Amino acid sequence: MAAAVPPPVPQRGRSVRSTGNTGGSPRSAAALRSGRPLPGGPGGPAGAGPAASMAQRGQEAVAVPSLGGVGRERFLQDVYPQRKPVVLKGMELGSxxxxxxxxxxxxxxxxxxxxxxxxxxxxxxxxxxxxxxxxxxxxxxxxxxxxxxxxxxxxxxxxxxxxxxxxxxxxxxxxxxxxxxxxxxxxxxxxxxxxxxxxxxxxxxxxxxxxxxxxxxxxxxxxxxxxxxxxxxxxxxxxxxxxxxxxxxxxxxxxxxxxxxxxxxxxxxxxxxxxxxxxxxxxxxxxxxxxxxxxxxxxxxxxxxxxxxxxxxYDKSDTYGNKDPTAASRAIQILDRALKTLEELPEEYRDFYARRMVSRIQEKAYRNDYG
Ligand SMILES: O=C(O)CCC(=O)C(=O)O
Ligand SMILES: [Fe+2]
Known part of the structure; x- marks a missing residue:
């Protein structure tokens, strides 16, 4: 059963790009994977200005897709691996x-x-x-x-x-x-x-x-x-x-x-x-x-x-679910030490070696399949 998805609601001069009803169609999986604003065009209110300038002002929103009737199997197979937010409609939530x-x-x-x-x-x-x-x-x-x-x-x-x-x-x-x-x-x-x-x-x-x-x-x-x-x-x-x-x-x-x-x-x-x-x-x-x-x-x-x-x-002392994984915290500590070490150099050199370090981080640690 695919639940109906309400149309995107333009808010305060903002346009929401609609993903359309993604209730389990093949398009929905592709849409989830693409990570780009989806076709459908800006549906902003009259006089809101051209889409490009709205995008420049950071005022264009991408609608989070909605899916109806998603059971455990489908969630684990199609939704969870995409690592993107999804609104699940019509779930059995009890009384x-x-x-x-x-x-x-x-x-x-x-x-x-x-x-x-x-x-x-x-x-x-x-x-x-x-x-x-x-x-x-x-x-x-x-x-x-x-x-x-x-x-x-x-x-x-x-x-x-x-x-x-x-x-x-x-x-x-x-x-x-x-x-x-x-x-x-x-x-x-x-x-x-x-x-x-x-x-x-x-x-x-x-x-x-x-x-x-x-x-x-x-x-x-x-x-x-x-x-x-x-x-x-x-x-x-x-x-x-x-x-x-x-x-x-x-x-x-x-x-x-x-x-x-x-x-x-x-x-x-x-x-x-x-x-x-x-x-x-x-x-x-x-x-x-x-x-x-x-x-x-x-x-x-x-x-x-x-x-x-x-x-x-995970950090064993985390009670709110917001302490970074321990490897991330350690890496950040090491980075802070590296930054302190760079301070031993005059600005011209510090800047050069900082840029080299940034390039190295980008090359070695960024994923290259981020869409
Ligand atoms: O909906 C809310 O009140 C906050 C939700 C939130 O931050 C969370 O679930 O992590
Ligand atoms: Fe939260």
């Missing part, structure tokens, strides 16, 4: 999709305390730290996240909330919805698209309407199950890392819709992928793919992270 109303959620797990992000403005900023961490009883938190204006608040009556569940001991334990929210976990059927040993964590996420999470990457493969509420997800490929101005695992370009090109000139080169998740949709986010999420409505999601690499490649 959560009908049961999870605000009242049901709040009574199901009672008044256990949860630690949440609270932000006075919709766009959370990790640089200026415009949000705070607070603790609330779960039932109260759910009611607050679902309302727009608050009688009781921490920062302002329009503040936004975000819950990212953590383990019992947030420093040592990974999030597992079955342990922290056992009643709700019974309502969710997580697609079994990986072996049990590959499981890393399952994270319960609740967001106020309007809240925007900064662009970041995680090091695990991810199925983001949007149980209720609509969400926009903008993604960037791992190969676009030079254009994203990273600070650790996060991009400093906070406003992906209206970026400051004076400050971030290379961001224009980043290829924007985009999708809208409706309640019941599941987004496959491969490890290292950057994602930026706006909850257009109050929404509840569960995501499951699992290991793509052999278990020993």
């Amino acid at each position: 959560c999709t009908t049961k999870w109303t605000v009242d049901y959620l709040s009574q199901a797990e009672g008044s256990k305390e949860v630690k949440i992000h609270v932000s006075a403005v919709p766009q959370m900023d990790f640089l200026s730290k415009n949000f705070v961490y607070r603790t609330l009883p779960f039932n109260e938190f759910v009611q607050r996240a679902a309302e727009v204006k608050h009688k009781e608040y921490f920062l302002s009556e329009n503040e936004k909330y975000y819950l990212r569940s953590v383990g019992e001991d947030a420093r040592k334990d990974v999030a597992d919805i079955r342990k922290q929210f056992p009643v709700l976990a019974d309502d969710v059927q997580i697609p079994e698209y990986f072996d049990k040993e590959q499981f890393f964590s399952s994270v319960f996420r609740i967001s106020s309407a309007g809240l925007q999470l900064w662009t970041h990457y995680d090091v695990m493969d991810n199925l983001l199950i949007q149980v209720t509420g609509r969400k926009r997800v903008v993604l960037y490929s791992p190969q676009d890392v030079p254009y994203l101005y990273l600070s650790g695992t996060k991009s400093e370009v906070l406003d992906v819709d209206n970026p400051d090109f004076e400050k971030y000139p290379l961001f224009v080169k980043a290829k924007r992928y985009e999708c809208y998740l409706e309640a019941g949709d599941v987004l496959f986010i491969p490890a290292m793919w950057f994602h930026n999420v706006i909850s257009e409505e109050f929404g509840v999601a569960v995501n499951v992270f699992w290991k793509h690499l052999p278990a020993e490649c």
Whole structure:
């Protein structure tokens, strides 16, 4: 069964290149493999200007393909090896999709305390730290996240909330919805698209309407199950890392819709992928793919992270699924030492040898089949 795919929605003067309905046609596999903007033409609003200039402004988005009725076999054979995001429609997710109303959620797990992000403005900023961490009883938190204006608040009556569940001991334990929210976990059927040993964590996420999470990457493969509420997800490929101005695992370009090109000139080169998740949709986010999420409505999601690499490649102290594989961390440490060593040379020489090193890295370590 191939689910219908909604037409691309032009947003704020932006055109979305449609991949068309990729519900399992041979075209979909080719489209997934190509990695290029797909035919279909820019469907932008009138007066949005020619496609080329929009592309120059970095305002053209490639629609993430949607696939309907993808079972385990098909996922593992056709989707997973492509290492590209895909929206999976019509998945069997259990009773959560009908049961999870605000009242049901709040009574199901009672008044256990949860630690949440609270932000006075919709766009959370990790640089200026415009949000705070607070603790609330779960039932109260759910009611607050679902309302727009608050009688009781921490920062302002329009503040936004975000819950990212953590383990019992947030420093040592990974999030597992079955342990922290056992009643709700019974309502969710997580697609079994990986072996049990590959499981890393399952994270319960609740967001106020309007809240925007900064662009970041995680090091695990991810199925983001949007149980209720609509969400926009903008993604960037791992190969676009030079254009994203990273600070650790996060991009400093906070406003992906209206970026400051004076400050971030290379961001224009980043290829924007985009999708809208409706309640019941599941987004496959491969490890290292950057994602930026706006909850257009109050929404509840569960995501499951699992290991793509052999278990020993990962950092044992990682609780959030965002510590780089140990070989990558070691390589970065060695690079930092090399950079320190180059400082022994005057600028003219440092520049020359730095360029030689960059060429060597490109020649020896870049893949040559990246499309
Ligand atoms: O949808 C969200 O709230 C954030 C999703 C996310 O960052 C993730 O699943 O890794
Ligand atoms: Fe994430």
